[in-house]
Amino acid sequence: MNDEHRWQTQLAARLHDPPEKALVLLRTREGHEGGTVQALLEEVFPQGVPADIEGACKRADRWASAADRAAFPKAEGDRRYPAWQQIRFADDPVLIHPLTGNGHRLQPLADDVAAARAQTLGTDHLRRLLQRDAQGAVDARRSALAMWRFGPELEGELAEIWKLLPADSRVPDHTIHDHLDLTAAFAGAFVADPDDGPALLAVSIGPVQDFIAAARSTSDLWAGSHLLARLAWEAMRVVCDACGPEAILFPRLRAVAQVDLWLVRDQGLPEELFSSREWRTRTTDANPLFAAALPNRFTALVPAARARELAQRIGETVRDFALAKAKEAFRCLLREAGIDDQPDLYGYAQIARQLQGFPEVHWAAVPWSLGYAAPDGEGRVQASDEKLAQAMRPFFTGEGRPGWLGTRAWELLSGGLQLDQGWFYRPNPGALYPALHELLERALGAVKSARPFAPAREEGWRCALTGEGEWITTDAEQLWKSYRQQTDTLWAKAAHKHPSWVKSGEHLSALPMLKRLWPTLYVDEVSDFIQGGGIDRFVVSTHTMAVASAIERALDSGKTPDGDMAQGERVALPRRLDEKLRNSPEAQGWRRVPGWLEAEIDGDEEGAGERARRRLAELLGARPDTYYGLLLLDGDDMGAWLSAGAGKTQRVASSFHPVIRQRLGVRFGGDPKFVEYARAQRAPNPAWHMAISEALNQFALHLVPDIVERRHLGRVIYAGGDDVLAMVSTSDLLNAAAQLRAAYSGIDFGDTGAQEAEGGKLQRLGDGWARFGDRVLRLMGDKATASAGLVIAHHQAPLSAVMRELRAAERRAKALAGKDAWTLAVLKRGGGALYVTAKWGEPLRLFNALRELLARDDVSRRAAFHVTEWLDDVPGDQPDMVTAMLGYQTQRQCASDDAKDKVRKLVPALVREAFAATNRAPQIAPLAWLADFMLAAEFLAREQRHTRLCAEGGQPARRTA
Known part of the structure; x- marks a missing residue:
């Protein structure tokens, strides 16, 4: 089987149901397979759909339906699609939220969307997505990718409902696009591995928390998380290249900016399809490409025969990528330091040693063939749990069948449940997804628990950030004395030339070096695909964030900074403040005030920082935070x-359209087996x-x-x-x-x-x-x-x-x-x-109310401190006494009847929350919780006082008793 044949199969699978299926079902003479499906299949396969492709798609359709949909019983005498099971979605549109089971009834669509119009919309939309080669023939690979990416995205007034149209109007808890994705993934696996069929593959990349946490700045924090997401994409890309993006079942890759970039750069989809996407147009690091949007693990549906090969290739790919990027970071430092790049520099050997085995890649695979039975008389494969139960048993304790196979729902369905007045069809192997996934998770957990450890040999002076590996150098001799005593190291030279990369005195090992330069490396990687020539990357410092609220208040009140304040280094600001300044050209000097203040604080002149703060406080009307x-x-x-x-x-019954639910109750509600099935939790x-x-x-x-x-x-x-x-x-x-x-x-x-x-x-x-x-x-x-x-x-x-x-x-x-x-x-x-x-909820509302009370001019600034000191002498097991005395003491700190009235309403609720066990760990006493609650609210009330001072331009009188 070649790749072209697989892509043709996956394209055919995407066309087996039209996206508008819910809008035309039971409304057209030719049925849902006679409009869009027939027209486009004839374009893609002028000679007819090959038999093996058609067979794979039909099988994939059945398996995908069994995997995703709650099964229906049949009553005696029912044909394949009896009238009682039919729902015209256009007349009675209901969507079931898959994670809550709640139904959402929409306005009827039949009058607004005629079946012929829906069919035309679907046909025209998918036809525009067909990609052709230079000779005008349909390019199956690029067409399948374009339909995967943009099939759910219709332009016009039906855009939002188009994304949510159900695959089955009777079970409207998953969309037609979900079904097409899964069907295409199954079909691709069937033709790629006709003997063993599909398998579930789970891959996990690490370490996570320790890798991200090793940071000296907010830029380091961002870089750690984003680099990990980028490594995750390198792993997923192996599967996407080999099996298509629909093979990744979790996470969902559609509309992720990094995946869009792959579709354009590596897969050749036309750039104009993405011209309006934010990742193509935004030229700051608010661009979605800079979001760490992918988790460090994923689950994929792949051909069973290729699972091991793909997993091994994933490990090699992500490690090669990390090593290549670390070497690229080293070369950036060399250029900045003015040092010639030589292949025998000691730093390259250090990088290779320190990144050996990074990142960790764990994987497990479970073949679907564990759930097969011998084909029936018509050649159809039915589900069988015998081999699967045997494979699962070592991972589960207790008697009985392991995991999901031991649930009543599977027990009822596995043999083709016989009801008093009906039956269920015997399920196909797609229905065993819950058990296969359960086994996959247990297997991956076992793999991750076995961690071989090979200690690295690091002998010289260590990294200034982690204290683990040697700092990267061009000369091994430099490692034998403190870098603080050397001025000719790579890092010392780079810090002089590029202080935003390296602070004075910093000397980093390979991974921290890669994280530190990752923003620069990533901008270089993606800038060619951004309209406007690239991305300006900004990092908001902790210092800037602290003063940002004061600057925003000053801007809102029309103030402008003094001339020398506006001469500081321009710094990045939070987006809301940045956008306000864009609309106020006369106030651009505020962009430079944080840089001016930070330079004064960090300068050599004694007392300069405090004098700068006082000047800024005079301008603002209050000291900046x-x-x-x-x-x-x-x-x-x-x-x-x-x-x-x-x-x-949710319960099985919650997946059904409300009308179907009612009809099932009429026909089978008296059958205890069906009632038990309907009440079972969905897998x-x-x-x-x-x-x-x-x-x-x-x-x-x-x-x-x-x-x-x-x-x-x-x-x-x-x-x-x-x-x-x-x-x-x-x-x-x-x-x-x-x-x-x-x-x-x-x-x-x-x-x-x-x-x-x-x-x-x-x-x-x-x-x-x-x-x-x-x-x-x-x-x-x-x-x-x-x-x-x-x-x-x-x-x-x-x-x-x-x-x-x-x-x-x-x-x-x-x-x-x-x-x-x-x-x-x-x-x-x-x-x-x-x-x-x-x-x-309520505790947070009370916190905000208390914070506002303590910020009032007619309440003592010392109120919280006086009251919490008094709490030390109150019995901690008498809430009524605490309420009375706390109310009395707090009212003493108020200078107006209005403030006292608010205290009377607030204190009983505060004490009630303090004594509520739901808000406290067992070891925290109610009064200790209440004291910290009040003091934290007082701390934040100071910010509200600053807000008012800036607005009033001065210091109002305050009661301080």
């Missing part, structure tokens, strides 16, 4: 979601995994930058699926986190305690969906939760220490019963820290 925030949000129980653990999937299927991946992509690529950078004063460092790291101004930190939490699930901001914020494209969230500009995004749904670690730190605090606190804060939040929580750590410059952990 010296603190910034970091946010780390992570989806809860993602492993359980991917494995469809307990409570994650994970390919569409389930595709839906999770798509939801995470929508969240990370669209909603995270919109919320962090447009609605708030922040900067995304990385957003890869369910994992977000961002730097945010202290005033916006909590609200940005709460909005991200709401966006992750697709629930209303109010449900998480978030307040509204202006700006951005996000218009509405609810019921697992988002309205984003003119687009509709499907998200994880209300059953999915996320937890966040938040840190407020001084801009001069070592980033490595701040990151340790951030990850510890995230762990505290996830340690709370039920997770779905946030932890705020306030790291004070003078020492000491405050820690608050609570659930989203």
Whole structure:
């Protein structure tokens, strides 16, 4: 079998059902296979579809349907498609959210979209995507890739519904595009390996956390995560080259910028197809190419006979890529330092030694043939779990059949369930995807637990960042004395010429060197494909983020900086502030104020930094903040979601169209076997995994930058699926986190305690969906939760220490019963820290209310300190007494009846939350939690006081009792 034949098969598989199927089914005389399908197959195969291709596509269609769709029973006397099983989607359009089971009834489409019009739209759309060679013949490879990428993207008023049209109107919980992807992947595997058929392949790349965490700056943090995503793509690219991008079942690769670039550069799709894409037009590092959008592991459907070969090639490819890029980074340093590049330089040997075995690549494969039975009388292969159960047993404990094979749902279906008044067809092997995937995950876990270790020999002075490998040098003799005593090293010369690459005194080993220069290397890699000649890459420093909110307030109030302040080095600013300055040409000097201030602070003149701060405070009306925030949000129980653990999937019955559900109840509701089947939890299927991946992509690529950078004063460092790291101004930190939490699930901001914020494209969230500009995004749904670690730190605090606190804060939040929580750590410059952990929703609303109370002019600045000192003497087991005394003491700090009235309403709710076990770890006493809660709110209230001072232009009178 040659590649051309495989691509022809996959193209035919993409054309076996039209994308408009739901809109024409039961509405045309020729049926859904007689319009678009017939017209385009005749163009692609003028002599007719070859028999082996047609057979592979039919088999793939059946397997894909069995893998993704809940099975239907048949009643006695039913024909193949009985009337009671028929749904005209155009008349009664319902979409089932695959991750929540909630149905969404749309307005009827029949009057607005005639069947003939839908058919014409589908035919014309796919015909435009057909790619032809110089002789005018259809190019199967490029046509299949174009249809994979753009098949779901119709222009015009039907664009959004087109993406969501179901594959089966009776089970509308997965789209026609999901079905076409899976069918094409199966068909390609069938023709590539007619004997053994397909296999599931799982690949994991690491290390992850330690690799990313080794950072001295926010640029290092970004580079670590982005480089890991780039390595992941190199691994996935091996599969995409060999089997097509639809072979990657998780993550979903469609519309990922890095994959689009591959389609243009490596696969030859016309550039004009991508001309309006943001990755082609945006010339800053807000360009989607700079998003770490791919996870470090993936699952693919590949020919079983090629699984081992592909896995081995993946390992070789990613390691060769890392080594080549590290050597390229070394050559960049050599050029900058003015040192001739010679192949025998010692640095090349160091790089090869230090990168040996990097990255780690683990893989496992499970052949689908474990689920085959002998063909039936008509040559069809049926499902059999005997060999599969035997393969699974070593990975499971307990009696009975292992894993999913022991569930009641499979027990009922596996033999062709007989009902009192009907039956189920015996399933084909596609239905065994849940068990195969379960075995795959267990096998990969076992592989990763066995880690051979070969210690590297490193003898000279070590890396200034990690302290592990030798620092890279051109002369091995330099390694035997401190680099602090040398001025002629590669690093010393590079630091003099290019300080943004290397700080004075820094000497790095191979991996930190690669991370440090990765931004430059990646810009060089992609700039030729960006309209306008390249990308300007910016990094917002912690210092700039700390003062950004003060600059924004000054800009909003019409102030301009003094002349010398506007002479500082131009620095990168958070996107919201940057866009405001673009619209205010007269205020461009503010771009240089952070650079001026930082230069004064870092200068040699004693006291210059403090004098600069005082000058800036006089201009602003208040001292600029010296603190910034970091946010780390992570989806809860993602492993359980991917494995469809307990409570994650919905009941089988929830997958059916409501009308079908009602009809099933009428016909089979009295049959206890059917009732048991309908109530069973659905197993994970390919569409389930595709839906999770798509939801995470929508969240990370669209909603995270919109919320962090447009609605708030922040900067995304990385957003890869369910994992977000961002730097945010202290005033916006909590609200940005709460909005991200709401966006992750697709629930209303109010449900998480978030307040509204202006700006951005996000218009509405609810019921697992988002309205984003003119687009509709499907998200994880209300059953999915996320937890966040938040840190407020001084801009001069070592980033490595701040990151340790951030990850510890995230762990505290996830340690709370039920997770779905946030932890705020306030790291004070003078020492000491405050820690608050609570659930989203009411506790956060109370925190914001308390913060606003403490920021008022008629409340003592020392209120929180006085009250928390008094808490030390109150019995910690009497909430009523605490409520009474806390209310009394807090009201004493108020100078107006209005403030006292707010205290009366606020204090009982505060005490109630303090004594609620859901907000505290068992070892944290209620009053200790309450004290930190109040002191953290007071810390953030200072920022609100600064906001008001800047607006008023001075220092108002404050009660200080």
